[in-house]
Amino acid sequence: MKKVFSRPRSLRKVPFHYCPGCGHSIIHRLVAEVIDEMGLREITIGVPPAGCAVLAYFYFDFDMGESPHGRGTALATGLKRALPDRLVFTYQGDGDIAAIGTAETIHTANRGENITALFINNACYGMTGGQMAPTTLLGQNTTTSPGGREGLRDGYPIRLSEMLALTDGSAYIERTAVNSPVNIRKTKKAIAKGFKVQMDGLGFSLIEIVSPCPTNWRMSSHEACQWIEKEIIQYYPLGVIKDVTKRGQGC
Amino acid sequence: MRGNHVVAEAAIRAGCRFYFGYPITPQNETPEYMAAALSKLKDGVFIQAESELAAINMVIGGSMAGVRVMTSSSSPGISLKQEGISYLAALELPAVIVNMCRGGPGLGNIAPAQSDYFQATRGGGHGDYRNIVLAPSSCQELAELTMEAFDLADIYRIPVIILADGMLGQMMEPVEFPDHKNPKKLSPKDWALTGAKGRPGRVIRSLILDPVLEEEHNWKLMRKYERIQKKEVRYETFLLGDAKMAVVAFGTAARIAKGAVQKVREQGLKVGLLRPISLWPFPEKVLVELGKRVKLFFVFEMNMGQMVEDVRIALGRDGDIHFYGRPGGVVPTPLEISRIISSHYLRKRL
Ligand SMILES: Cc1ncc(C[n+]2csc(CCOP(=O)(O)OP(=O)(O)O)c2C)c(N)n1
Ligand code: SF4
Numbered sequence: 001m002k003k004v005f006s007r008p009r010s011l012r013k014v015p016f017h018y019c020p021g022c023g024h025s026i027i028h029r030l031v032a033e034v035i036d037e038m039g040l041r042e043i044t045i046g047v048p049p050a051g052c053a054v055l056a057y058f059y060f061d062f063d064m065g066e067s068p069h070g071r072g073t074a075l076a077t078g079l080k081r082a083l084p085d086r087l088v089f090t091y092q093g094d095g096d097i098a099a100i101g102t103a104e105t106i107h108t109a110n111r112g113e114n115i116t117a118l119f120i121n122n123a124c125y126g127m128t129g130g131q132m133a134p135t136t137l138l139g140q141n142t143t144t145s146p147g148g149r150e151g152l153r154d155g156y157p158i159r160l161s162e163m164l165a166l167t168d169g170s171a172y173i174e175r176t177a178v179n180s181p182v183n184i185r186k187t188k189k190a191i192a193k194g195f196k197v198q199m200d201g202l203g204f205s206l207i208e209i210v211s212p213c214p215t216n217w218r219m220s221s222h223e224a225c226q227w228i229e230k231e232i233i234q235y236y237p238l239g240v241i242k243d244v245t246k247r248g249q250g251c
Numbered sequence: 252m253r254g255n256h257v258v259a260e261a262a263i264r265a266g267c268r269f270y271f272g273y274p275i276t277p278q279n280e281t282p283e284y285m286a287a288a289l290s291k292l293k294d295g296v297f298i299q300a301e302s303e304l305a306a307i308n309m310v311i312g313g314s315m316a317g318v319r320v321m322t323s324s325s326s327p328g329i330s331l332k333q334e335g336i337s338y339l340a341a342l343e344l345p346a347v348i349v350n351m352c353r354g355g356p357g358l359g360n361i362a363p364a365q366s367d368y369f370q371a372t373r374g375g376g377h378g379d380y381r382n383i384v385l386a387p388s389s390c391q392e393l394a395e396l397t398m399e400a401f402d403l404a405d406i407y408r409i410p411v412i413i414l415a416d417g418m419l420g421q422m423m424e425p426v427e428f429p430d431h432k433n434p435k436k437l438s439p440k441d442w443a444l445t446g447a448k449g450r451p452g453r454v455i456r457s458l459i460l461d462p463v464l465e466e467e468h469n470w471k472l473m474r475k476y477e478r479i480q481k482k483e484v485r486y487e488t489f490l491l492g493d494a495k496m497a498v499v500a501f502g503t504a505a506r507i508a509k510g511a512v513q514k515v516r517e518q519g520l521k522v523g524l525l526r527p528i529s530l531w532p533f534p535e536k537v538l539v540e541l542g543k544r545v546k547l548f549f550v551f552e553m554n555m556g557q558m559v560e561d562v563r564i565a566l567g568r569d570g571d572i573h574f575y576g577r578p579g580g581v582v583p584t585p586l587e588i589s590r591i592i593s594s595h596y597l598r599k600r601l
Contacts, residue, residue, distance in 0.1 A: 012452075043446040045316075057454040063444040065315040066456040068338050071308035074300065078312020078320070079444065081296045082269060086446050104308070107301035 008032035010041050012061045021221025023178045023211025024053050027120060030178075030188045031091075032060060038195060044087045045079055047072045051093035052126040070101025073108035076115045087195060089116040094135040095125045098160040102134075105164065112169030112203035116194040119160070119206055121175075122213040123232060130216030134158040137235055142216070157235060161208045165242035171203035173241040177210035177233060179225035186238075202244060210236060255280035255323075255420040257390045258349055258413065261397035262321050263288055264431050267347070269296045269320040271309035273328060276361045277417035278351035281323045303328040307335030307348075314344040315455055317443030319401050323349035325417070326367055327358060329375075336410050337376030340472070341457035343442075345404035347397070348382075349413040351420040354580030362580025363418035363503055368557035371414045372531040379469055381476050383411040383483065384530040386501040390424035396528070402434050407479055408442075414530060416553070418503045418582060485528035486537055490516060494523030495601040496547040498592060499538070499562055501527050503582070504553050510585030511551075511592055520596045530558065538565035547599050548572045551588055553581070571599075 007013065010032035016025040035041050041062050048056040050069035057064035067075045072090035080088040090097075097105050097119045105117065124142050125131040132145040135157050139148040149157075165173050172194055176187040187209055194205035210232050212224035219227060252260070259281045262270070270285040282299065289295030296313075300306035306322050313320035324332065329350045339346050352367045354360040371384045383403050385396045393415065400411040444453060459465040489509055491497060500508040505526040512524045525541065527534050542548075548570055550559040559574045566572060575591050577583050 042448040045444045045446060047312075054458055057452075057456055060452060062447045062452040064452060064454050064456075065312070065444050066338075066342070066454075066458060067311075068308065068334055071304065071311075071335070074305040074308035075312040075315075077298065077305075078269070078271065078309035078314070079316050080312075081298070081309075082313045082316035082318045082320075083445065103301050104305050107305065111298075 008036045010035045010061055012059055014058055016059060017055060018052065019215040021212055021214040021224060022052070023122065023209070023213070024120065026178045026184060027118070027187070027209055027211060028056065028059050030184070030191055031118065034188060034192045034195060035062065038192065040087045040195065043085065045083070047076045047079070047088070047090040049090070049092040049096040050127070051096050053091050053093065053120065054127070056091055070096050070099070071104055072096065072101065073113070073115065073117055074104040077108055077111070077113050080113060080115050084114070087198060089118060089195070091118045092120065093126065094119065094121045094123070094133045098134040098158055102160070105160065106167065109164045109170045109204040109206070110167040112171070114198055114201055114203060116198045117206040118191065119208040120211050121208050121236065122211045124213055124216045126213050126216055137231060159236070161206060161241050164206060169204050170206065170242055171244045172197040172205040175208040175210065175236060175238050175241060177228055177238055179210070179212060179228040183238070197245065252390060252426045253280055253421065253423050254390050254393050254415065255351065256284045257393045257426050258323065258397050259284035259288065261394040261428065262347065262401070264428055265319065265398040265401040266431070266433070267319040267321050267401060268292060268294045269313045269318050270322070271298050271300050271306040271313070271320070272322050272324065273300050273303045273306050275325045275328045277353060277420050278323050278325050278349065280420070281349065303331035304335070307332040310346050311335055311338060311342070311344060314339065314346050315444045317440040317445065321347040321349070323351070325351045325353045326355050329367060329370070333376035336382065337374070337378050337380065338457060339410040340374070340380035340382065341378065342455050343408040345408050346410045347400045347404055347413065348410055349415070352414060352416045354578070360580045361417060363416035363553065363582055364578065364580050365416060365502060365504060365553040365557070366578060367414065368530065368552070368554060371412045372533070380472060381531055383407070383409055383479060384414050385411065385485070386414050386528060386530050387419060388502050388505045388526065390419070390422060390426045393419060394426050394428050398429065398431050402437070403483065406434065406436050407475060409475070414502070416503050480532040483529060484532050484534045484537070486534040487526040487528060489524040489526070491523030491525060491541065493521050494545055495521045496549065496592070496596050497541055497545045498522060498524045498549045498551060499527070499558070500524065500551045501530060501558060504551050507583060507585050507588055508551050511588035514585060514589035515593050515596065518593060520593055521601070522592055522596060527558070533561045535561070535565040538562060542566045542570060546571055547595065547601060549592055549595055550574045552576050554578050
């Protein structure tokens with residue numbers, strides 16, 4: 001019988017621990033597929049965050065080095081400078097990359113560091129139990145924004161990707177989502193593009209992936225996917241934000 | 252050569268090609284030297300990071316990749332690096348971290364101080380761990396210990412801290428750089444992240460959710476620390492042979508104390524000096540031995556009394572231990588110290 005679907009080489013034979021309906025599982029698979037398809041497994045070094053994806057190194061079968069919370073892009077900088085011909089990527093939640101690690105992220109982008117950041121935007125802190133994240137929407141209930149996030153009290157949902165696009169060192173920035181088959185396919189293409197930009201030595205690339213966290217949103221998987229469509233994407237529009245390979249596009 | 256330049260040159264001679272740092276006085280000449288020197292080497296990498304936090308994490312990344320890597324800073328910046336140093340310890344990654352200590356707490360000042368002794372020798376960040384801490388007292392020693400620090404870091408897979416101060420960093424002295432030979436003990440870094448070519452993926456991590464396994468990891472680190480305590484103690488003795496009183500001091504304070512000991516010797520007082528060079532591992536056994544024949548101890552530090560606690564631990568209750576400290580960046584003269592030494596000595600009628 002012809003095999004039409006199998007585990008990517010870059011994924012270990014270990015079941016994911018993520019909650020049912022969580023976007024991390026989908027994104028892990030996409031990353032592994034892209035790395036396999038581009039033939040990069042043997043030169044890949046991944047940097048998992050502190051966050052729900054901290055255990056990513058149990059799933060990916062390539063080299064992985066753990067980072068303190070938020071410092072992924074700085075750590076990846078050290079790795080990449082030491083091994084410039086490897087594919088180095090970080091995998092970071094929104095709290096990791098856009099709150100505690102904002103400074104590192106902006107300056108890594110600004111240096112045009114030749115790495116790729118995968119920024120998983122699930123509008124909350126998953127691992128620590130659903131607290132407010134920098135990306136939490138206005139009015140969104142979390143355990144630390146009871147009654148809903150208020151801009152002038154809690155700060156506004158930050159648009160990190162757009163901010164990073166303003167740095168001259170960033171080369172490719174795209175926002176995608178994994179709430180539907182179409183968007184999942186686009187996410188895979190975006191990850192591949194980010195890695196290609198890195199392998200071509202063009203500078204910093206980042207893919208922001210809007211991802212469901214049904215557990216902390218207190219929704220079913222289906223509701224979570226719909227909520228992304230109806231709410232998150234309205235505030236965080238999908239698409240390419242910056243692409244230096246296409247002159248005249250982006251900002 | 253200026254102390255801060257010596258550190259940088261020694262690092263390069265020891266094979267360090269990666270420097271990540273953030274400016275802070277009184278150590279700026281180190282990154283400046285590194286920026287110039289590394290840019291001339293084809294494999295040299297210098298990054299002025301956006302903060303000490305970023306710098307120490309770049310160090311972690313470089314170290315994971317298996318290269319010799321260094322950062323330097325001074326007290327407030329070293330505080331910011333502590334999270335990263337804890338990770339280096341947990342992940343068992345080699346790195347060299349230089350602290351040109353200044354007066355504190357807080358922003359303090361830029362004058363020479365030894366107030367970071369506790370921070371350096373007790374780990375400094377969160378968790379149960381130790382760093383090797385080396386305390387030079389001259390430019391020559393800055394050169395030698397910096398080079399040695401890279402070897403120790405690699406041999407034990409541990410962060411090594413050079414604890415000096417603004418005085419040593421700014422001081423100019425002639426230096427002879429020893430030839431650096433990689434020690435034979437160095438095994439290949441078969442743990443480094445290089446890409447999983449022809450092998451399963453490798454993981455460097457410190458998250459160990461199972462307390463029993465985390466405990467095991469802690470014991471593993473502990474056994475390594477015990478090996479280091481057995482093998483890597485370094486100290487200098489000066490005129491201790493016939494001494495009835497021993498002065499204990501490290502770094503710049505030891506230089507001053509040496510001058511003071513010479514002065515009181517001229518007055519016929521039998522006083523010697525013990526200078527711990529490795530602050531961790533601390534030369535505890537040497538003190539215990541010394542305590543068997545010397546009854547009066549005088550500890551001098553440029554802080555409010557930190558190393559003196561290790562001296563007390565070594566000598567126990569029986570030790571007659573006196574302390575004199577000048578915190579805040581004040582550097583006393585040998586004359587000042589010699590007067591205190593002789594008053595203790597004479598009061599004891601030794
Ligand atoms: C210095 C530090 N502060 C706090 C934490 C606790 N912590 C772990 S993960 C996390 C946030 C996780 O949220 P996010 O980055 O959005 O990732 P997610 O879990 O949602 O995927 C926090 C606050 C930590 N590990 N280290
Ligand atoms: S808490 Fe949220 S982000 Fe974390 S595993 Fe569960 S669904 Fe995924």
